[in-house]
Amino acid sequence: MKRILIVEDDPAILSGLRISLQEENYQVLPADDGLKGYELARKENLDLIILDLMLPGKNGREICSDLRKAGVETPILMLTSKKLETDKVLGLEMGADDYVTKPFSVPELKARIKALLRRRSPIRKELEDVAFGDLRVDFRRQEAYRGSKALKLSAKEFAVLQYFLQREGEKVTREMLLTDVWGYEVQPTTRTVDNYILSLRKKIEKDPAEPRHLVTLHASGYKFVKDPGKKSEMNPQGEKSKG
Numbered sequence: 001m002k003r004i005l006i007v008e009d010d011p012a013i014l015s016g017l018r019i020s021l022q023e024e025n026y027q028v029l030p031a032d033d034g035l036k037g038y039e040l041a042r043k044e045n046l047d048l049i050i051l052d053l054m055l056p057g058k059n060g061r062e063i064c065s066d067l068r069k070a071g072v073e074t075p076i077l078m079l080t081s082k083k084l085e086t087d088k089v090l091g092l093e094m095g096a097d098d099y100v101t102k103p104f105s106v107p108e109l110k111a112r113i114k115a116l117l118r119r120r121s122p123i124r125k126e127l128e129d130v131a132f133g134d135l136r137v138d139f140r141r142q143e144a145y146r147g148s149k150a151l152k153l154s155a156k157e158f159a160v161l162q163y164f165l166q167r168e169g170e171k172v173t174r175e176m177l178l179t180d181v182w183g184y185e186v187q188p189t190t191r192t193v194d195n196y197i198l199s200l201r202k203k204i205e206k207d208p209a210e211p212r213h214l215v216t217l218h219a220s221g222y223k224f225v226k227d228p229g230k231k232s233e234m235n236p237q238g239e240k241s242k243g
Contacts, residue, residue: 007037034058068095
C-alpha cells in the first residue's frame with residue numbers, strides 16, 4: 001500500500017483529501033503544520049508528500065528545500081493558492097516535482113498523484129518485436145501483422161498495446177491508461193479509452209466479441225493475456241489468486 005503524507009493546515013482540505021485518498025487505498029499520514037510535516041517527512045518511509053505552500057511553523061518552500069538538502073528524494077506535490085508563475089517556479093526550483101493551484105479538482109489531483117507514483121516506479125522495458133497468438137508486432141517500425149497480412153494500427157493503438165504488453169497479466173484501469181498513455185494534461189473521458197479498446201480488439205482478436213488476449217475485468221479495467229491457454233494467476237477481479 002502506497003503511503004502518502006499530507007501537510008495542510010486547512011482542516012476541511014486536510015480531512016477531504018484524507019478521505020478521498022483512503023478511498024483509493026492509499027495509507028494517509030496527516031500533518032496540520034509545517035514542523036510536524038517536516039519531521040514526518042524525515043522519519044517516515046513515504047511514497048509521496050502532498051505539501052501546502054503556506055503553512056504555520058515552517059512553510060512549504062522551506063520544507064521542500066530542507067528535505068532535498070537532507071537527501072530525501074520522495075516525490076513532492078505542492079499545493080498553492082497563489083496563481084503567480086513565480087510561486088510555481090520557486091516551488092519547483094526548491095525541489096517539488098509537481099504543483100496544483102487551489103482551488104483544484106480531486107480527479108485532477110488523483111491523476112497527478114498516480115503520475116508521480118508511476119514515475120517513481122521501475123521503468124518498464126521498451127518493446128521492439130513481440131509475437132502472440134498468430135500476430136507479430138514491431139513497435140520500433142510501428143508495424144503489425146496477422147500471418148502475412150498487415151494490420152493498420154494508429155500510433156495511439158500501438159501505444160495502448162505496448163502498455164498492456166509491458167504489464168502482461170496485470171490489471172490495467174482506465175485511469176492508468178488516461179494518465180500514462182494520454183497524459184494527465186489531456187483528460188479524455190473513460191469512454192474514449194473503451195472506444196480505443198474496442199477498436200484494438202477488432203484488429204488483434206480473432207473474435208472481437210469474445211476477446212482472448214485483451215480481456216475485461218468486471219467493473220475494474222482490463223488485462224492482457226499473451227497466452228490464453230495458460231492458467232492465469234489472477235482471478236476475474238484482476239487480483240492475485242490465493243493459495
